[in-house]
Amino acid sequence: MGLVNQSAAERAAEVLRCRITEGEFPPGTQLSEEGLTAALGVSRNTLREAFRLLAHDGLLVHRLHRGVFVVELDAYALVDLYRMRRLLECEVVRSLEGLDDAQLVPLRREVEAAEAAMVREDWLAVGTANMHFHQHLVALAESRRVDKVARQLLAELRLVFLVVANPRRLHVPYVERNRRLLGLLEAGKYRRAASDLEEYLRISEAQVLTAYGAAAEQRGRASG
Amino acid sequence: MGLVNQSAAERAAEVLRCRITEGEFPPGTQLSEEGLTAALGVSRNTLREAFRLLAHDGLLVHRLHRGVFVVELDAYALVDLYRMRRLLECEVVRSLEGLDDAQLVPLRREVEAAEAAMVREDWLAVGTANMHFHQHLVALAESRRVDKVARQLLAELRLVFLVVANPRRLHVPYVERNRRLLGLLEAGKYRRAASDLEEYLRISEAQVLTAYGAAAEQRGRASG
DNA sequence: GCATATTTGTCCGTATGTATA
DNA sequence: CTATACATACGGACAAATATG
Numbered sequence: 001m002g003l004v005n006q007s008a009a010e011r012a013a014e015v016l017r018c019r020i021t022e023g024e025f026p027p028g029t030q031l032s033e034e035g036l037t038a039a040l041g042v043s044r045n046t047l048r049e050a051f052r053l054l055a056h057d058g059l060l061v062h063r064l065h066r067g068v069f070v071v072e073l074d075a076y077a078l079v080d081l082y083r084m085r086r087l088l089e090c091e092v093v094r095s096l097e098g099l100d101d102a103q104l105v106p107l108r109r110e111v112e113a114a115e116a117a118m119v120r121e122d123w124l125a126v127g128t129a130n131m132h133f134h135q136h137l138v139a140l141a142e143s144r145r146v147d148k149v150a151r152q153l154l155a156e157l158r159l160v161f162l163v164v165a166n167p168r169r170l171h172v173p174y175v176e177r178n179r180r181l182l183g184l185l186e187a188g189k190y191r192r193a194a195s196d197l198e199e200y201l202r203i204s205e206a207q208v209l210t211a212y213g214a215a216a217e218q219r220g221r222a223s224g
Numbered sequence: 225m226g227l228v229n230q231s232a233a234e235r236a237a238e239v240l241r242c243r244i245t246e247g248e249f250p251p252g253t254q255l256s257e258e259g260l261t262a263a264l265g266v267s268r269n270t271l272r273e274a275f276r277l278l279a280h281d282g283l284l285v286h287r288l289h290r291g292v293f294v295v296e297l298d299a300y301a302l303v304d305l306y307r308m309r310r311l312l313e314c315e316v317v318r319s320l321e322g323l324d325d326a327q328l329v330p331l332r333r334e335v336e337a338a339e340a341a342m343v344r345e346d347w348l349a350v351g352t353a354n355m356h357f358h359q360h361l362v363a364l365a366e367s368r369r370v371d372k373v374a375r376q377l378l379a380e381l382r383l384v385f386l387v388v389a390n391p392r393r394l395h396v397p398y399v400e401r402n403r404r405l406l407g408l409l410e411a412g413k414y415r416r417a418a419s420d421l422e423e424y425l426r427i428s429e430a431q432v433l434t435a436y437g438a439a440a441e442q443r444g445r446a447s448g
Numbered sequence: 449g450c451a452t453a454t455t456t457g458t459c460c461g462t463a464t465g466t467a468t469a
Numbered sequence: 470c471t472a473t474a475c476a477t478a479c480g481g482a483c484a485a486a487t488a489t490g
Contacts, residue, residue: 056280
């Protein structure tokens with residue numbers, strides 16, 4: 001069975017992760033064991049291990065004797081997520097020094113990808129490129145731990161983005177801000193970049209909160 | 225079996241976590257499935273789920289088809305751990321404002337516990353109180369995510385402390401620094417506290433690195 | 449409130465693949 | 470290279486809890 005350098009549980013988790021982040025299982029969905037064993041071609045025990053992995057990543061929540069569900073962040077969790085984002089990203093940028101220009105290449109690539117996606121009005125791709133921009137941003141700290149935490153934060157945030165309406169308003173304004181941020185990094189103005197980023201993230205938080213609250217009301221009216 | 229509000233896997237993971245952090249299974253030890261199923265009274269599947277939980281917490285590492293081992297941090301991982309600690313703790317302290325005095329009570333308690341342990345020359349207890357001090361310190365940010373990351377960092381750090389010789393030198397100097405830090409927080413001098421803490425953590429990192437390197441050489445000579 | 453059906457939680461037996469002696 | 474030990478994975482079974490009528 002195990003022909004690759006990953007266990008069956010890890011491979012199953014990876015498949016599920018993709019399906020979840022692509023919106024196939026929207027937040028709140030229950031993932032049944034029996035249904036997915038057939039779909040993924042693994043046993044129940046293996047699937048349960050995959051569930052554990054994703055639950056620890058924050059994408060799933062375990063409710064004892066109820067099963068696993070795609071996580072549904074409430075307002076508090078969203079505020080907390082952005083608090084961590086600000087702490088992590090701003091501090092990474094602030095403590096940068098003597099950055100090599102080659103290190104900024106991935107950031108430039110994502111800004112250009114976002115701008116291209118904007119032209120063809122692919123708002124979801126704009127959001128994806130923006131999130132990749134931030135992933136590469138924290139990668140400048142060259143810390144595996146920082147990378148890992150940031151990846152988890154952005155993965156959860158992506159779930160939030162899936163359920164809000166009007167992705168255009170949610171993603172487009174930040175393309176310009178990312179380009180400006182990139183300019184400040186190129187100029188070596190790290191402190192200025194950090195304070196800019198902080199303002200950036202506060203604005204984003206406020207916008208996501210209102211958009212998410214509206215979406216939650218929509219869902220509330222629909223289901224009850 | 226499940227008489228409490230936790231699954232068997234979570235309970236098994238909790239027992240293992242305690243045993244590992246108490247030094248019963250020193251870093252590098254392999255945890256055999258067959259041996260532990262009997263000891264914990266759970267099946268292999270349940271134990272494997274517990275392994276996944278602890279592996280994701282960073283206490284165990286999974287090597288495919290080899291089994292699980294208590295994590296053994298190398299020098300790079302230690303540097304990375306301290307990088308994350310500085311980022312998290314310093315930024316939490318720096319962004320404090322208008323702290324209520326009641327919020328400092330847990331910090332005061334841990335400083336006093338450390339001083340009491342120092343008097344009775346219980347160096348391990350000194351280290352434990354110091355670590356609790358830092359856990360309460362980041363708790364001032366009132367963020368579940370920050371708390372969780374800090375808890376993982378300190379749990380891994382504890383494993384490092386277990387294998388270094390001379391715990392007195394490793395823990396005693398920081399009791400005084402923690403008290404000074406507490407004084408700065410009481411006085412509302414958060415920026416000063418943050419920069420003090422940064423220096424603090426850099427000194428600690430250097431000391432742990434040398435002590436740990438020496439211990440690694442010891443182990444190297446013993447086993448090879 | 450009660451009985452039933454469904455789903456999760458847990459355990460066991462077994463087969464297969466991999467690493468190490 | 471062979472053999473052994475062990476991790477990995479599967480499928481079936483029963484217990485326990487929840488949800489539904």
